[in-house]
Amino acid sequence: MSRIALVGAAIVQPEGVIDDGALLIEGDRIIDIVPRGSQPGSFVERTLEGGWLLPGFIDTQVNGGGDILLNDCPDVEGLRAIATAHRRFGTTGLLPTLISDDAAIVDAVIAAGEAALAQAMPGLLGVHIEGPHLNPAKKGIHDAAKFRVIDRHVLERLTQPTRGRRIVTLAPELAPAGAIRALSQAGVIVAAGHSLADYNQTVMALAQGLAGFTHLFNAMTQMGSREPGMVAAALLDRTSHVGLIVDGLHVHPAALRVALAARGVEGAMLVTDAMPPVGGERTRFTLMGQAIQVVDGTCRGPDGTLAGSALSMAQAFRNAMDMLGCSIVEASRMASGNPARFLRLERETGMVAPGLRADLVHLDAQRRVRATWIAGVASEAGE
16 A cells, blocks of 8 residues: 655645645545654655645536536546546546436436446546526526426436435426425435525525535525525525635626625635536537537627636636635635535545545645645646
């Protein structure tokens, strides 16, 4: 079993930064953090040239990457291509996300996810099914012709056992009575999005097991003086998690700063909503017959509708610091620790701490990715 001591970079933990430590890794686990120079001789020292050593980023909403859209490649190789593309940007754990599609494609993605998890595919934590149980009035780039109501067959499909984690994004106001509770009790992580649910409907959904909010502010009811909307319910709740697309385009940075001021960093997660151009070579692709292209750093349909993003987790991390004023510790919690808790994986990953899996990212002085580790296995591919 390999024994490695990583030295030379500041180690970021939830409570602060260790400037001159040695991170000890044995096999796939973090063993300890000790003062540099005091590590046992049985550990092979690897010197990192400055920068920071952080828990690897965890992205819970990834539609594509490496020129691959999950809807078009709902198989093991599609999952592998997306995970590989995002690893270059520090993402060591992700849930490839299916945009609203036919039942056969949903079945294919779930089956591919289980097959890939059985193979222990590096970085794969499960799959995210975003739709097709959404509100047409907040469809965004989704094809409303694919939308369906949740019935017994849908519940059977979504609640089948999984080796990993499964997120389902739905519109709570359209979910039949008992559906959210049934999904939650089956271990599905239920998120609200593309919804016209008002404040009271959202609060009721939270009581029934709603665990998160997909891309806060986007495609949901906003906060007003007399109609607090889904946004207010999300910001007032302290048990759920909210996904934030910090690209300066989906949501104005001032609105995100207000959200953090109201909610605090706890519960806030950086997500990319990434599309095929991330880690790929092309700036154009097709989604449900629509031509999508990268415009000013984001992806847009023919009429200008936002269609996911061209955002990487590494850039989202930098933006959280530069646009929102987060410290590196706070940005790390939003990129790693909080999503791990959302996925109920905080005892496995999401922090640099003894006993957890060695899922790590090394950022240089410019906060660019230089290396990653997944379960202790290193990759030098970076930005």
